Amino acid sequence: MRKPVLLLLAGLFFLPLTASAVDDPSEMLHDPKQEARAEAIGSRLRCLVCQNESIEDSSAGLARDLRRAVREHVAKGETDRQIMDWMVARYGNFIRLSPPFTIATALLWGMPLLALMIGLLSAVIMFRRRKSEAPAPLSEDEAARLDDLTSSGERH
Amino acid sequence: MSDQPSPSPSRRRLLMALPVVAAGGAGVAFWRMLSGMSSGTFNPHDINAPATGKAVPEFERLPDQDPGQGFSSAELRLQTSPVLVNFFASWCIPCIAEMQALLELRNTVPIWGIAYKDKPENASGFIRRAGNPYVKIASDRQGRVAIDWGVSGVPESFLIAPGGGIAWHSAGGLDNSAVRADLSATLKRLSA
Numbered sequence: 001m002r003k004p005v006l007l008l009l010a011g012l013f014f015l016p017l018t019a020s021a022v023d024d025p026s027e028m029l030h031d032p033k034q035e036a037r038a039e040a041i042g043s044r045l046r047c048l049v050c051q052n053e054s055i056e057d058s059s060a061g062l063a064r065d066l067r068r069a070v071r072e073h074v075a076k077g078e079t080d081r082q083i084m085d086w087m088v089a090r091y092g093n094f095i096r097l098s099p100p101f102t103i104a105t106a107l108l109w110g111m112p113l114l115a116l117m118i119g120l121l122s123a124v125i126m127f128r129r130r131k132s133e134a135p136a137p138l139s140e141d142e143a144a145r146l147d148d149l150t151s152s153g154e155r156h
Numbered sequence: 157m158s159d160q161p162s163p164s165p166s167r168r169r170l171l172m173a174l175p176v177v178a179a180g181g182a183g184v185a186f187w188r189m190l191s192g193m194s195s196g197t198f199n200p201h202d203i204n205a206p207a208t209g210k211a212v213p214e215f216e217r218l219p220d221q222d223p224g225q226g227f228s229s230a231e232l233r234l235q236t237s238p239v240l241v242n243f244f245a246s247w248c249i250p251c252i253a254e255m256q257a258l259l260e261l262r263n264t265v266p267i268w269g270i271a272y273k274d275k276p277e278n279a280s281g282f283i284r285r286a287g288n289p290y291v292k293i294a295s296d297r298q299g300r301v302a303i304d305w306g307v308s309g310v311p312e313s314f315l316i317a318p319g320g321g322i323a324w325h326s327a328g329g330l331d332n333s334a335v336r337a338d339l340s341a342t343l344k345r346l347s348a
Contacts, residue, residue: 048203048308061273062308065299090306094203 027064029071038074041083042067046097054097196334199327205306207325212316213304217294221271222280224293232268233320238346240267240339241314242290243302245274246282248310254329257336258289265315265343266291272310273299315339317346 047058192198217228269290271279315324324342
């Protein structure tokens with residue numbers, strides 16, 4: 001009883017990941033290799049209407065037109081680079097879901113490395129400081145209390 | 157932690173001020189963004205397509221859209237005074253919103269319309285109802301020519317300088333006064 005339900009849940013979970021982006025199978029290229037290439041390129045291009053989806057995931061009219069454009073260029077035998085450049089020439093770098101590395105995006109791309117370095121540096125500084133600081137000698141009260149505690153421990 | 161020495165007063169003051177300064181900075185940034193959005197100088201949906209400064213993309217003569225005549229990129233290049241190219245569609249509500257501004261603008265600059273992904277009968281019905289500011293009207297039924305222009309939605313307007321260079325571009329409607337002011341500044345620069 002439980003197993004089929006779990007399987008069903010797992011199926012529901014993975015369904016959106018495998019769902020084909022293309023609304024209409026007639027859009028697809030006949031050659032499966034070329035179609036796979038077109039889908040890979042399309043998944044790197046932003047739908048300019050929805051802005052947070054790739055053109056392969058979107059059913060907006062413009063996304064459909066751009067998918068068709070990608071497939072036409074793939075069928076013509078153009079390289080991925082050529083197709084990307086064609087898109088960027090028309091819509092700018094915004095159409096690329098992963099922005100190129102430029103001065104303007106250096107902080108964006110460098111942030112993980114920068115955060116790691118800041119973390120490591122502060123960890124090193126903290127550990128060094130802790131090691132170099134010798135604990136202050138106990139005051140008389142503290143010594144007496146420690147004495148009391150340790151001797152009381154012995155008695156039990 | 158209790159075993160750590162408490163920071164000096166100046167350092168404590170700095171640590172206290174830091175979050176306040178950060179929050180204040182973020183507040184000013186958000187306020188500027190929101191006021192830009194309400195005045196029309198900042199459009200978060202504008203993808204900043206790099207049309208400006210380029211030549212008009214090549215296209216064959218587009219079919220006539222009733223009640224106007226179609227045109228080609230070659231015809232646009234032959235113009236000796238600026239032309240405003242306006243992509244519109246009958247299914248587009250912002251296109252109705254900017255129509256009044258277009259009807260006023262046609263006295264300043266000739267407007268050539270391109271019906272984007274629209275049925276010819278719907279586009280001509282739209283013009284009959286909303287008004288006709290266009291000198292020529294072409295039909296881009298499949299939206300193919302629009303892709304070469306970098307159009308991501310309607311309405312979009314492009315100012316073509318004599319010779320066929322794109323001098324100005326807006327992905328927003330011309331009912332926005334900030335957009336119109338920008339356009340008239342560019343027109344003035346072109347005629348100077």
